[in-house]
Amino acid sequence: MRRIAKDERTRIRLTLNGRARSAETEPRTLLSDFLRYSLGATGTHVGCEHGVCGCCTVLLDGTAVRSCLTLAVQAEGRDVRTVESLAAPDGALNALQQAFQNHHALQCGFCTPGILMSFTDYLKRNPKPSEADIRDVLSGHLCRCTGYAGIVSALLEAANRIESR
Ligand code: FES
Numbered sequence: 001m002r003r004i005a006k007d008e009r010t011r012i013r014l015t016l017n018g019r020a021r022s023a024e025t026e027p028r029t030l031l032s033d034f035l036r037y038s039l040g041a042t043g044t045h046v047g048c049e050h051g052v053c054g055c056c057t058v059l060l061d062g063t064a065v066r067s068c069l070t071l072a073v074q075a076e077g078r079d080v081r082t083v084e085s086l087a088a089p090d091g092a093l094n095a096l097q098q099a100f101q102n103h104h105a106l107q108c109g110f111c112t113p114g115i116l117m118s119f120t121d122y123l124k125r126n127p128k129p130s131e132a133d134i135r136d137v138l139s140g141h142l143c144r145c146t147g148y149a150g151i152v153s154a155l156l157e158a159a160n161r162i163e164s165r
């Protein structure tokens with residue numbers, strides 16, 4: 001196996017929100033840092049940087065992952081979706097975003113992108129979640145503003161809207 005020097009740079013090519021993108025970075029670069037600093041996708045937030053807070057959640061080939069626990073090189077050739085992908089090109093909010101607005105579920109908004117991306121994945125797999133299901137998935141996200149009631153209401157409304165389509 002070829003040894004990679006720690007300061008060696010490598011080019012990573014991936015699809016970000018439907019567009020082919022590439023940039024050089026070090027093999028040790030986290031996907032969260034690559035998205036924010038190399039590709040300018042700053043909608044992905046970074047809180048704890050060790051997999052606890054959920055702020056950095058993105059979709060990798062459709063599955064929610066912590067981008068602070070994923071190396072950028074692991075995303076080579078794959079499809080990455082961030083919060084910037086959710087609204088329509090004209091800025092219209094999708095059902096999940098609209099529900100957050102309706103229920104004042106964003107306070108400072110720091111945790112919001114991660115929650116939106118987790119539930120984009122989760123509601124595809126379980127379009128009829130109970131409140132207990134929602135609280136269970138939400139337990140993987142820390143909101144430092146601590147107002148979880150609005151977030152739970154928004155997620156219940158989003159699930160109802162998506163399910164009734
Ligand atoms: S920044 Fe990734 S889980 Fe907190």
Ligand code: FES
Nearest residue numbers: 109111143144145
């Ligand atoms: S809305 Fe402020 S951290 Fe959640």
